[in-house]
Amino acid sequence: MKQEEKEFAALVKEHKSTIYSICYMFSKDKDEIDDLFQETLIHLWQGYEKFRNESKIETWVYRVTMNTCISMDRKEKRRGERIPLAVDIDLFDETDKDMHQIQMLYKRIHRLGVFDRAIIMLWLENLSYDEIGEIVGISAKNVSVRLVRIREELKKQ
Amino acid sequence: MDELQEMREQLAALKEKLNKQEIVSEQLILQIVGKKLKREIIAAWMISTMMAGLIIASWILSLTNSAQMEWEHLIYDVAMTVLMLITIIKPLSMIKLKDIRAGRLLDVAKQMKRAQEYEAGRGRWVWRMFTVMVLGRLVLEVVNENDIFYMYLIGVVLIAILIKLIRGKIRTKKGKTFYKSSWEKEIEKIDEIIRLSKEEEKTKK
Numbered sequence: 001m002k003q004e005e006k007e008f009a010a011l012v013k014e015h016k017s018t019i020y021s022i023c024y025m026f027s028k029d030k031d032e033i034d035d036l037f038q039e040t041l042i043h044l045w046q047g048y049e050k051f052r053n054e055s056k057i058e059t060w061v062y063r064v065t066m067n068t069c070i071s072m073d074r075k076e077k078r079r080g081e082r083i084p085l086a087v088d089i090d091l092f093d094e095t096d097k098d099m100h101q102i103q104m105l106y107k108r109i110h111r112l113g114v115f116d117r118a119i120i121m122l123w124l125e126n127l128s129y130d131e132i133g134e135i136v137g138i139s140a141k142n143v144s145v146r147l148v149r150i151r152e153e154l155k156k157q
Numbered sequence: 158m159d160e161l162q163e164m165r166e167q168l169a170a171l172k173e174k175l176n177k178q179e180i181v182s183e184q185l186i187l188q189i190v191g192k193k194l195k196r197e198i199i200a201a202w203m204i205s206t207m208m209a210g211l212i213i214a215s216w217i218l219s220l221t222n223s224a225q226m227e228w229e230h231l232i233y234d235v236a237m238t239v240l241m242l243i244t245i246i247k248p249l250s251m252i253k254l255k256d257i258r259a260g261r262l263l264d265v266a267k268q269m270k271r272a273q274e275y276e277a278g279r280g281r282w283v284w285r286m287f288t289v290m291v292l293g294r295l296v297l298e299v300v301n302e303n304d305i306f307y308m309y310l311i312g313v314v315l316i317a318i319l320i321k322l323i324r325g326k327i328r329t330k331k332g333k334t335f336y337k338s339s340w341e342k343e344i345e346k347i348d349e350i351i352r353l354s355k356e357e358e359k360t361k362k
Contacts, residue, residue, distance in 0.1 A: 001183065001186070001187065001356065005186060005187070005190060008186065009181065009183065009186045012181050012186070013180075013181050016175065016176075016178075016180045016181050017171075017172040017175035017176045017180075018172070020175050020180060021168065021171050021172055021175060024171075037180075038185075038189065038192075041185070041186075041189045042189055042192055042193055042196075045189055045190060045193050046193055083184070083185055083188050083189075085180050085181075085185065086178065086179035086180055086181070086182050086185075087175075087178045087179075087180055088178060089174060089178065091171075098174075101166075101167045101170055102167060102170060102171045102174070104167060105164055105167035105168060105171065108160075108164060109164075120164075121168075123161075124161075124164055124165050124168045125168070126165075151161065154160055154161075154164075155160070
């Protein structure tokens with residue numbers, strides 16, 4: 001592999017759990033997670049060369065992942081050849097007791113609208129309102145207002 | 158427990174599980190790089206093909222609108238059209254869209270190499286013949302003091318510029334490139350495509 005590709009691979013490995021967990025929250029089955037994950041990686045690779053002059057890498061990874069998940073149309077998700085990811089666990093397996101807590105999280109988040117899912121995921125990742133706003137493209141004040149509504153929505157569930 | 162705090166803990170548990178998974182392999186990265194390359198080649202090929210279609214259609218339209226319907230002009234225009242079709246279509250037809258879509262990048266690289274060799278070799282002679290015929294026609298129009306001369310000249314210049322924009326690069330006198338078409342960028346990646354295909358094959362073994 002070329003040096004640039006190795007650096008990109010290292011970057012993706014560092015953030016793999018973040019990217020995968022976000023893709024999980026926007027999917028309905030394992031195949032869709034794979035599709036979203038790979039589409040996210042393609043977008044990250046496309047922007048990688050331009051990015052390296054910018055600031056926080058985590059913010060960029062979150063932004064690209066969220067934008068990919070929010071904008072991917074469900075019809076487009078299964079396009080072309082899918083590369084199977086090296087993942088032994090099935091997060092959608094309801095018979096697995098270890099997954100129970102994770103699936104509770106999934107059900108809570110998945111009931112929210114697509115945009116609210118993005119906001120709550122970023123908040124759960126301990127990002128500040130400013131960072132969340134920068135990633136999803138709204139003001140910090142709007143983020144706090146939306147979070148209040150999301151909390152109310154979650155309480156109703 | 159506050160439900161948001163509970164959700165934070167659940168997310169932490171999820172990420173802990175995922176961190177124990179490999180998820181990202183060398184093969185995956187190479188295939189991602191290949192997929193991006195494939196999309197770029199498709200985009201460049203489609204732009205070139207559409208523009209080629211427009212150029213050819215405009216050329217044929219200009220001929221059909223021409224007031225000069227004498228037989229010598231007709232033969233000349235037919236010959237010019239055939240030459241133009243060969244010049245523009247031949248290299249593009251050497252690259253198979255179905256191979257690009259299927260991700261057979263090694264085959265695509267070989268096709269691009271052949272197209273490049275054609276344009277550098279026989280293609281160059283076809284271009285020269287085409288240029289000579291265009292200039293000959295221009296001289297004919299001037300000699301005959303035809304009104305359509307200026308329109309013909311403008312049309313030819315525009316077509317030449319368009320072809321350069323979709324298929325070529327423009328350099329300054331000092332050799333610095335200040336414009337490269339999307340197709341030219343892909344042609345320059347032939348070795349990159351070959352390297353990527355070979356590395357991907359190694360990871361599959």
